[in-house]
Amino acid sequence: MRVVFMGTPDIAAQCLKQILADGFEVVGVYTQPDRPKGRGMKLVAPPVKEVAQSAGIPVFQPETFREDETVETLRSLRPDVCAVVAYGRILPQRVLDIPTLGCINIHASLLPKYRGSAPYQWAVLNGDQETGVTAMYLCREMDAGDIIDAVPTAIGENETAGQLLDRLTELGAVLLSKTLTRLAAGPVSAKPQDEALVSYAPMLDKSICPIDFTKSARQVHDHVRGLNPWPIATMELQGTLFKVFETKCIPGSGKPGQILGISKTGLQIACGEGAVEITSLQAQGGKRMAAPDYFRGHPLKG
16 A cells, blocks of 8 residues: 655654554655744754655655646655645645545544644643544545544643643554554545534634633643643743743632742642642743742742
8 A cells, every 4th residue: 555644743753653663655755844943044854854764755845735746746656545644734625636545634632623733732721631633534624524533542630732742642653553554454434523513723822821810720720731832821920921831739719810829849829719839930031940949049029
């Protein structure tokens, strides 16, 4: 079975590694173009490109599939299936029609919940206790294809979005390999998504970073977890802007945002219901520190 793999970030790179290790014939890899990063704005290759090049697989990096030549290049690879994981591009119908067995996608949620670009982050932000990975056939509408299989997993009460992604990456890589194995053996059935259960997970940006202490301690804690490792929750305290990396829920009450004290483990702040203890933070222009260490050198006023 001839496989064309399409993906860009680390989660996709791990899936590519898995199917290569499992012996699938990957005849080409599509990923986004190299992008400038860092202070020097040096061009950096996507993780998927690095994996493909190390395996000697041809790499293609088109900006879009609008050009006929780009589509014909894909067609010339004669794929039986296209495996798509976090590619970052919506594939037009004429691309979806090329592989004889279709295009399959691994999505980091239990569809139809959390269609969109930030599914696992919103699962944490919303305080969900469970998420998972889904294998589906791609269609023109984003994340709306028929479901082949899904693997659920519990979300830890203190697990960050980054930690969850690490586990979903492992689950997704195994699920992709399992799905390709089933396709190679014969037709694979799939079921339509229930449109009544659809929800969306829009892209994150820094506008949602500020912590709202009028919310419950659990909601504040979920907010911090869901935005770690990016874009990171923030708060302003006595004129200084802080990034907040870690919290825990604790007993306590007071006016929302009121400082209740500093313990050996963190800064305690009242919420709309209960309180949180901030254990790890970073002052603007500073470095990440344990909260007690920071406030030992920067005592609070009043």
